[in-house]
Amino acid sequence: MANEVAPARRLAKLLEAAIESTKATSGVIAVTREGGWEEAVGVGAKRIPLDRLPVSILTAAVSLRDGIALRDACSADRWRTDDYVRRCKPRSVLCVPIRCNGALMGALYLEHAQTAGVFAPTKIAMAEIIALQAGFALENARLQDELSAQHTRLSNTEAKMRDSLSQLDGASRLKAFGESAASIVHEVAQPVAALETSARAGLRWLDRNAPNIDAARETLAHICACAMRARTIISALRAKARQTEPTFIVFDLADALREAAEIVRCTLDAMKVSLCVDGLSSPSPVRGERLQLQQAIINLLMNGAESMQGVPESERVLVLACESAQNLLRIRIDDCGEGFDPRLALRIFEPLFTTKPHGMGMGLSICKSIVDAHHGQLELTPRLERGTRATVTLPCFSN
Known part of the structure; x- marks a missing residue:
């Protein structure tokens, strides 16, 4: 997924992973902005229009900390008369809020059309981990949009000043270097948080039951070590930006x-x-x-x-x-x-x-x-x- 540059492709890859790991038959990643729902990302990075989304389920799920898991939506008292449920007739339903740094970004919605009770606790835990990754991807997309807007404004300013400022090229290169360094810090920091969270979740699962516990523990410990190393790299980059003397x-x-x-x-x-x-x-x-x-x-x-x-x-x-x-x-x-x-x-x-x-x-x-x-x-x-x-x-x- 790290090689998927376009944010929509990253979200599509995460959705495919969620569907495969939970054995769902379909799903979407819906994005919220300014208190409302936008078009959602479906399998293959297809855009799903608002009128095809389970809006009532999405809205109810994001109001709860842990989202919604329905064993059988078609027979649930609250949901069997819902417009989406009556029209699409999903059986098992799982909807997990997507947050990043405490801010609501959207929701991961999964369903199984034929079978009730598909989403066991372990599958719900996997969906929560993937929702965490989706939050980072959505936040990165937002930052990329902001950076693109900044680049547009900078380009317009350069066009006006090019004839009068002979040193603009050098200043622009220094600014681009600073923006790139900030981008590197952010792109590394977000996956590091996900690595550490995933590692701790994995260790909790292993404490209950799992095959080949020793090998899995060693792998998770390696993930934690890599996370700490990446944080050290970030600190070194920040120290360099502040021109702090290194400690030898x-x-x-x-x-x-x-x-x-x-x-x-x-x-x-x-x-x-x-x-x-x-x-x-x-x-x-x-x-x-x-x-x-x-x-x-x-x-x-x-x-x-x-x-x-x-x-x-x-x-x-x-x-x-x-x-x-x-x-x-x-x-x-x-x-x-x-x-x-x-x-x-x-x-x-x-x-x-x-x-x-x-x-x-x-x-x-x-x-x-x-x-x-x-x-x-x-x-x-x-x-x-x-x-x-x-x-x-x-x-x-x-x-």
């Missing part, structure tokens, strides 16, 4: 690199990418911010993995190696991907510059700023065989 400590770089490799291993497995590590057995003390350096390495590893998606699976090999030479530590990341145009070598670290269709142009810029802050050097060079080599050079720590 001495730590083992080899251990930090092994941990970074474990963090991305599941993602790389899903991408059919093999990760090989070399030279991480001996302690390699450095002075710096462990989490920031790990994030730079993770970004470089993911860049390498993404560049290999167009090559055969058997050739998708990513190498992470570390070696010391002359009071320096050199981290090397080799991929077998498409590589980059050498003519772009001077621009690849520029903020907002990207060659990816859906890239933001911030990853390599952030990596370079982290390495620079550690008095190091980041280089990207083409490999003779094929692909790209990313090299991070850092000074060794000496007492």
Whole structure:
């Protein structure tokens, strides 16, 4: 779902997941604005007009904290005479409010047309988790609309001022950088909240009954750890925006690199990418911010993995190696991907510059700023065989 850029497609994916996981026969995600209901999103991102929505059920559900779950709407005293129920004759009905940061955003409506009592407590819990995700998607859509309106106003202002302000281009780039950084913080913060909530819900389910409890607990603990790591990244970005001095400590770089490799291993497995590590057995003390350096390495590893998606699976090999030479530590990341145009070598670290269709142009810029802050050097060079080599050079720590 993270690759679905359009908000309507994100909502459609969430609706499809809700229908599949609860065994419903149909459903919609209805959006509320200014106290009224708008058109809803159906399966396949189709727009559902207002006159086809169960408005009375939606309105009643959002007035309650936990929504409405009807075992058999056709026989329920309150609902069997409802216009929608008489017309469509749904049996099992589930309607969960969609909220974000306490604000009502809409409702997730699911029904089963033939069978009563379909929505058991576990399915209701799953629908609530998906409704939480839908709230984040709707909030992101609202923020994107606001950002688009701001960009429109900015473009109009630039058109009027272009002839008189020679430095407008540089100012606009700085403003765009600030907006992009704020967008990154927001886009990461919302899924992190969902990850942590989902992990805690999963642990509560496991405390009751579930197969393979130990493996599931380990997975949920990993989700919580990733959430904490993402929050640390957000704090680092905010500190950078405030120009706060970083706090450096001495730590083992080899251990930090092994941990970074474990963090991305599941993602790389899903991408059919093999990760090989070399030279991480001996302690390699450095002075710096462990989490920031790990994030730079993770970004470089993911860049390498993404560049290999167009090559055969058997050739998708990513190498992470570390070696010391002359009071320096050199981290090397080799991929077998498409590589980059050498003519772009001077621009690849520029903020907002990207060659990816859906890239933001911030990853390599952030990596370079982290390495620079550690008095190091980041280089990207083409490999003779094929692909790209990313090299991070850092000074060794000496007492």
